[in-house]
Amino acid sequence: MAQGSQLYHGHIQLSDTDRQCYETLEFSTPQHPSEKPERLVLRLLAYALLYEPGLEFRKGGVSQGDAPDLAVRDDVNRILHWIDLGTPALERLRKAARHTPKVSVVTHDGLLARWKRQHGNQLPDFQGNILSLDEELVMTLSRSLPRRFDWQATISGGILYLDNAEESLISPLNHQP
Numbered sequence: 654m655a656q657g658s659q660l661y662h663g664h665i666q667l668s669d670t671d672r673q674c675y676e677t678l679e680f681s682t683p684q685h686p687s688e689k690p691e692r693l694v695l696r697l698l699a700y701a702l703l704y705e706p707g708l709e710f711r712k713g714g715v716s717q718g719d720a721p722d723l724a725v726r727d728d729v730n731r732i733l734h735w736i737d738l739g740t741p742a743l744e745r746l747r748k749a750a751r752h753t754p755k756v757s758v759v760t761h762d763g764l765l766a767r768w769k770r771q772h773g774n775q776l777p778d779f780q781g782n783i784l785s786l787d788e789e790l791v792m793t794l795s796r797s798l799p800r801r802f803d804w805q806a807t808i809s810g811g812i813l814y815l816d817n818a819e820e821s822l823i824s825p826l827n828h829q830p
Contacts, residue, residue, distance in 0.1 A: 658683035661693070662801045665701050669808040674704060682710045690795035691761075695738045698786060698794075699723055699759035701806045702813065702826065703736055721749065735781075740768040746779040756781030762827070763788035776829055786813070787824035794822070 665678040678701060684693045700708060700723060707725045723736040735753040737746070739760055749756045756779065760768070765785045769776060776783060790813075797819065805816040813824045 657686040659800065660684075661697075661798070663697060663700075664803045665697075666803075666805045667701050667704060667808075668806070669702075669704075671808050671811065676704060678704060680710070690798060691791055692738060694791050694795045694798060695759055695761065695786075696722060698791070698813075699736055699738060699757075699784075701804070702759065702784060702808065703734070703757055705734065708734070708736075740764050740771070743772070743777040743779065746777060746781060750780035758783045759786070760784070761786045761788040761791045765827075765829075783829035785827040785829065790815070790822045790824040793820075 660681055660683050662681045663678065667674065667676045667678055669675070680700070682693075682696065684690075696710065700710070703723070705725055708723060709726070711720045711722050711724070721732065721735040722738045724732050725734040726732055732749075732753045734755040734757065735749040736757045736759065737749070738758070741758060746756060746758070758781065760783065762785050765783070794815075794817070799818075802817060807814040808826065811826050811828075813822075813826055815822045815824070
């Protein structure tokens with residue numbers, strides 16, 4: 654863990670009826686000093702929303718340049734699912750798509766609007782999936798995320814229902830091809 658990083662311990666009870674995925678996720682991940690709380694929350698939500706066996710956070714945190722934010726690897730360390738957050742560079746996504754069978758981006762609608770403006774109101778063209786959440790959900794969680802958190806995440810009909818110790822939040826899950 655990098656000096657000055659804060660460690661977050663998560664427990665997420667995941668019920669994804671859309672994918673028939675029911676898991677209890679327990680993990681720890683550092684927040685690098687340069688990582689904004691909003692980005693940390695996107696990482697945590699991406700872990701739950703795209704969970705599959707073998708999914709891992711990037712080793713070494715945000716400072717590990719070319720690696721995906723989250724990934725599933727095979728037994729010889731090849732990336733099978735590349736997951737980035739926010740508004741990654743188009744060339745980065747194209748490169749990932751050339752070398753990886755599955756590429757996903759998890760963002761929120763505020764970042765997605767900015768990303769579209771940067772690309773002439775079109776989404777970047779790459780082989781992959783873009784998943785956009787409600788910005789208010791991400792910002793609400795980022796303002797009050799405790800170092801140890803317990804979430805109940807239910808996904809049904811393309812909607813995320815998230816309960817934490819203080820409130821219940823809802824976000825549509827907007828998939829962009």
